[in-house]
Amino acid sequence: MKTYKNNKLRYLLALWRMPGIGPVSFVKWQERYHDLEYLFQSKGRNLLPGDRKPKTLAYLAAPDWQGVDKDLAWAEDHNHHILTSQHKLYPKLLHEISNAPPILFVKGKPQYLSRPQIAIVGSRNPSNIGRDLATEFADHFSGLGLTVTSGLALGVDVAGHTAALKNTGGTIAVVATGLDIVYPQQHTQIAREIVANGALVSEFPIGVQPLPQLFPRRNRIISGLSMGVLVIEAALNSGSLITARQALDQNREVFAIPGSMHNPLAKGCHALIKQGAKLVECAEDVLIELEILLDYVAAPKNPTKKPVDLDNHQTMLLECMDYECNTIDSIVARGELRVEQVTSMLLQLELLGYIVAVPGGYAKTLAAN
Incomplete structure (x- = not known):
């Protein structure tokens, strides 16, 4: 059973439950108030003038901690997950949209x-x-x-x-x-x-x-x-x-x-x-x-499990790639590797069937799942 003892997540959930908050305003509040714990504990004492609205002040004076506790209690189940936008499992493609949800609940x-x-x-x-x-x-x-x-x-x-x-x-x-x-x-x-x-x-x-x-x-x-x-x-x-x-x-x-x-x-x-x-x-x-x-179409109808013959560098490189076109420059930047290392590993991964060459770069195949 998981245990969520992350105070930061607790305050993020409290902010997400604040009346009037949405995906875009949530991000703006995070940028304005880096220390959410202080924001809530001080009951909004450091709010900027434009944010000092009656409903906001009322909520910060009495946040929905009961609701936050329900979120965290729900997440204790091994099949329940709370993903913030910084979580490693938060989907990259969703992250690209302008109003991406800052928090995802996943069952x-x-x-x-x-x-x-x-x-x-x-x-x-x-x-x-x-x-x-x-x-x-x-x-x-x-x-x-x-x-x-x-x-x-x-x-x-x-x-x-x-x-x-x-x-x-x-x-x-x-x-x-x-x-x-x-x-x-x-x-x-x-x-x-x-x-x-x-x-x-x-x-x-x-x-x-x-x-x-x-x-x-x-x-x-x-x-x-x-x-x-x-x-x-x-x-x-x-x-x-x-x-x-x-x-x-x-x-x-x-x-x-x-x-x-x-x-x-x-x-x-x-x-x-x-x-x-x-x-x-x-x-x-x-x-x-x-x-x-x-x-x-070239992939088998029932893809087999990928062989366990990748080293740490190859595995990391795959994690830096998406299923759409990835340029060599973008892979180098994400993986913090040298160009010659990347080109060598790309060739090996292509031969193993984990990636495929596409116009402009390379894309992961289903074998990389």
């Missing part, structure tokens, strides 16, 4: 958050064809080792999660509640299965209920974790289109499956295609656009 396997992911989103009330498409695409992607990410909602989301659980890629569900709550309740069983072969993820503390305004915030994490977002059946004003717009803002690829002009659930996908989303007819359309088709 399951946090390593999945750094695996290459495809988001599948769509209608909560899809047609039979839409549900079948979500199942087919999720099955194909996860069979190649890609992790399918979605929001645990009814319809397309749960169809994608269910199909992905049957393969090696697994699945991640990003939710808009605290992780002590499953919403909707009828997904309790599949939530358990996701914990065993993936992860449940939330930025919201323990006890937070499913409120309408929290779902758009949840959606930016779905797209932020993923290399691309595939939309299957979405009305013009659906949450799936919010996810797609956020994906574009995050410089992610957006894919949409067209449908009948008479189907209202196709109008959202058609609008996305008009705005530049990639029209998708088969899974390969997605993989080719992401420039990973050859890598994944």
Whole structure:
């Protein structure tokens, strides 16, 4: 059983629970007030004039320590994790977005958050064809080792999660509640299965209920974790289109499956295609656009465990790399190694199948998981 005795984490959680705080303002407060312990113990005595608002002063006078204790008690379970933005398991791709969550609550396997992911989103009330498409695409992607990410909602989301659980890629569900709550309740069983072969993820503390305004915030994490977002059946004003717009803002690829002009659930996908989303007819359309088709198609359906023949330098170099293109200069900078060391190790890792040469550099393969 884990024990969280980190005072810094305790004060970070207290700040995260402060009314009116969000991802961007959280970072600004950390920059302004480096010593959060003093900030809380002094009840905000050192607050700058612009931050001295009645609600803020009231909270600093009586922080939600009971809520923080619930967060920390929840995290004592071996399957429960709290990742700050500085944690080694915090996903690099999510870190890139402008409003990245400063704290993630994870139930399951946090390593999945750094695996290459495809988001599948769509209608909560899809047609039979839409549900079948979500199942087919999720099955194909996860069979190649890609992790399918979605929001645990009814319809397309749960169809994608269910199909992905049957393969090696697994699945991640990003939710808009605290992780002590499953919403909707009828997904309790599949939530358990996701914990065993993936992860449940939330930025919201323990006890937070499913409120309408929290779902758009949840959606930016779905797209932020993923290399691309595939939309299957979405009305013009659906949450799936919010996810797609956020994906574009995050410089992610957006894919949409067209449908009948008479189907209202196709109008959202058609609008996305008009705005530049990639029209998708088969899974390969997605993989080719992401420039990973050859890598994944060449990988075995059931990847074997990587051999234990890497030395410490090779292992460290792999940890410095992402699944997308890494230039040699960026690898040298991250690993603090000499260029000749890096080029030699890259050749060895490519021969072993851990990396693949791509235009402009090298990318990790699934064998590096």
